[in-house]
Amino acid sequence: ACPFRGTRMGGALGSEPQLDHWWPNRLKVELLHQDPIQANGYGTHDDYAERFKSLDVEALKADVRAFLHTPVEWWPADYDNYGPQMVRMSWHSAGTYRIADGRGGSAQGMQRFAPINSWWDNGNTDKSRRLLWPIKQKYGAAVSWADLMMLAGTIALEDMGLPLTGFAFGRIDAWEPDRATYWGPEGWNGKRPGEVPAGPLEGHPNQMVTRTIRWEGDVEEEHYDLENPLAASHQALIYVDPEGPNGNGVPMDSARDIRETFSRMAMNDEETVALIAGGHAFGKSHGMTAPDEIGPAPEGAPMKAMGLGWQNPNGTGFAQYTMTNGIEGAWSPHPTTWDNTYLENLFKFEWEQTKSPAGSVQWKPRDPNAPRTPDAHVEGQMNELMMMTSDIALKEDPAYRAVCEKFLADFDYFTEAFSKAWYKLIHRDMGPTSRYLGPDVAKEEFLWQDPIPPVEHPLVGxxxxxxxxxxxxxxxxxxxxxxxxxxxxxxxxxxxxxxxxxxxxxxxxxxxxxxxxxxxxxxxxxxxxxxxxxxxxxxxxxxxxxxxxxxxxxxxxxxxxxxxxxxxxxxxxxxxxxxxxxxxxxxxxxKPVSDGFRNFHDARVGFSVAPEHLYLDRAHLLSLTAPEWTALAGGLRVLDVNWDGSRHGLFTDRPGVLTNDYFRVLTSMDYEWSPQDSREMMFDINDRATGETKFTATRCDLVFGANAQLRQVAEIYGADDGHARLVHDFVAAWHKVMMLDRYDVPEERKKV
Ligand code: HEM
Incomplete structure (x- = not known):
């Protein structure tokens, strides 16, 4: 009989319900095996640095420069210059970086994938990337998307007059969405997961439009609680709501959000002002259509859209009809030239609140004689200047204001500050300079690059x-x-x-x-x-x-x-x-706040997840596989490395000897595992026959016996033939960890 004989077909790959729906709190061990080499379109032996060697960097830069001034019909450039659009795309790629866990940033080109490609804040960056496709197509394997996206914004800045500090290639593309990064609770159309109906949301299928605030409490500092490690104050935004927290239009509240989020990106006040004032010297905001008329974001768009989203039914849907964020207008009378008019006008004029055609809160000069800015598309039309609540924040916050005044008094100083802050922004997540590629790397090394002196002595044999x-x-x-x-x-x-x-x-x-x-x-x-x-x-x-x-x-x-x-x-x-x-x-x-490898868990920190989840997080940050994690966990424990000298998890009577005792105890039914109190953080391991407490342990120990996936590996090492394998695997994983930062050493020397 035909197996497909029913009237309805279903059960395709990934059909509901899946593991996460039934057991949302389970340990997601599979996060360790993301973006596998099999997913790499360039094959399992791919080496980007090798591919990059064939790149003609000067030819690529010339092509990007020419592209900036060659508008196409399907998405014409504002002011006949794609520069500002490219700068925003680059900034939004790099700007997801957060220093608390080092995740986000530009280094893998994650803006191409969900959820980032569909965040409201990334509206129309899909067009920016698609505009670059002919260049990517021309250079193919020689340049990654991640590099090209950052190069486009950087060349655009240079083309509009900013002297560059430098540019490094070396960002390696990921091939699938990153599921390990916690961006905060994400909801669709204001609905939390669970509240979302199974089918498409009426009117706006799968469109993420809300900018739900992520912090709790009051905007006043003492009540302000933005969950760590998040670095964006609102869901679906890179940093802050340009209209002020939840669109409240209050500049000082906006300043609070800006300082919190930019410092989590590792930027101080001066760098923050340099970036915002520098960035908003260029381009314009787009707000000609009410947000609820806009089509779904790329990830939820119909197939015919071919990966593009936010279809705009108004007029042509682009050029003078463009709708991106909702705010409308330009900050500067010369939006494609590097000058100081953004700051000059911000300070020279009083600004009053108004609304954009899309209904967003924004600001206009009170003085009707203030300079005007040319329309981006309509020949001869001049428009009022615009500021966002987040721009006015730079003027009202006393510390930001002091920086602005310094920049206003000394344009060269501002220029250098912006150029250096941009360099930091786009290289912050690339690691040591030995990973930087290409001819334009800055000669100067900066403190944020954690510099290491060169080798100046013969090496030991x-x-x-x-x-x-x-x-x-x-x-x-x-x-x-x-x-x-x-x-x-x-x-x-x-x-x-x-x-x-x-x-x-x-x-x-x-x-x-x-x-x-x-x-x-x-x-x-x-x-x-x-x-x-x-x-x-x-x-x-x-x-x-x-x-x-x-x-x-x-x-x-x-x-x-x-x-x-x-x-x-x-x-x-x-x-x-x-x-x-x-x-x-x-x-x-x-600094680790929780480190299962050494049984360290700082209980003073308010954690919203159990220690084993933080242990998984550390294993992920060390780029370990589940078997590597398991071998190191069990091996380190018997080697007696607990941070406080405690004996938790020391399932051996021969501490300091690399046995497989840890796994033999962990997988044995001779023991009962009894929590010491109702918090279930510490456990007694009792002999099932005598009731005698033989060992104590933490959740970070028990997880290797309790979790089905980790237990499979623990059983390998706990088996009678598992000892030699454990020693071998431990040494291999150990060497891997010792060599993780050795970008100066060829890959083959890192293997055991
Ligand atoms: C455009 C907000 C920081 C560069 C925009 C737009 C918004 C915005 C709402 C308009 C998007 C649209 O409708 O097209 C903010 C906020 C910031 C911030 C709230 C932080 C408080 C920055 C930084 C840079 C930057 C740090 C770069 C260094 C740009 C550029 C545009 C832009 C170049 C113009 C894009 C175009 O012309 O298409 N920004 N921004 N922004 N932003 Fe920012």
């Missing part, structure tokens, strides 16, 4: 490393101390913005040396001993390398004591940063 390990092992430092110091150093890395890692040896410096999870007193003693071995050694070696060598020595000893000889790979070449090269405030964002 294998024989010297062996000798160093022997010397370290006779100092009396325990396996736990050796492994802890290397782990504390290397595990600061986060793949989201490629910051942290063992290179630079910043574990010796403030603030890392004082972080609670690093157990500062023990750390100081360990570092003293390593420093002594280093200073007495015949060949030069950095402390950053010494710390990693110490870890290798500890792991090798732990495996040897368990009956397995291994050599943990070591690649020299790390150098030591100085305190002056370290921005303590920005570095502090790498």
């Amino acid at each position: 294998d024989a010297e490393v062996t000798e160093l390990k022997e010397k370290i092992l006779v100092t009396g430092l325990t396996v736990g101390q050796l492994v802890s110091v290397a782990w504390a150093s290397a595990s600061t890395y986060r793949d989201s913005d490629k910051r942290g890692g063992a290179n630079g040896g910043r574990l010796r410096l403030a603030p890392q040396k004082d972080w609670e999870p690093n157990d500062p007193q023990t750390l100081a003693r360990t570092l003293d001993v390593l420093e002594r071995v280093r200073s007495e050694f015949t060949a030069p070696v950095s402390m950053a390398d010494m710390i990693v060598i110490a870890g290798c020595a500890g792991v090798e000893k732990a495996a040897r004591d368990a009956g397995i000889e291994v050599v943990v790979p070591f690649v020299p070449g790390r150098t030591d940063a100085t305190q002056e090269m370290t921005d303590e405030e920005q570095m502090d964002f790498l």
